[in-house]
Amino acid sequence: MDIDPTLLKLKIPTFTLQPLIENAIKHGISNMLEQGTARIRAYRNNGLAFIEIEDNAGTFHEEEINDGLGIKIVDKRIKSLFGNDFGTTVLCVPNELTRLTIKIPLGVLDT
Secondary structure, X not given: OEEOHHHOOOOOOOXXXXXXXXXXXXXXXXXXXXXXXXXXXXXXXXXEEEEEEEEOOOOOOOOHHHHOOHHHHHXXXXXXXXXXXXXEEEEEEOOOEEEEEEEEEOOOOOO
16 A cells, blocks of 8 residues: 555545455456555545556456446446546556556545
């Protein structure tokens, strides 16, 4: 984990991280023969909070967003709360990494 200490009290919607971390393990690193790694990173940039969940499997396929519920539900919840400029994005480098990034505005859910 690599979490900006100023984000430790940031409130995010319920069940945002759990399904995404579960996806990284279940659909990513659990299928690897070599050692798998899952990482969580949170940082600030230009008044926004970014949370990244990354695995080193690189097995994500774009059609999985439509087939699965985890990413789709989290993205819909973020967009519903904050607007279409926010939500999730996925970067996949085959056999190297899958990184899902959540973008939310700062200040809205800060405590």
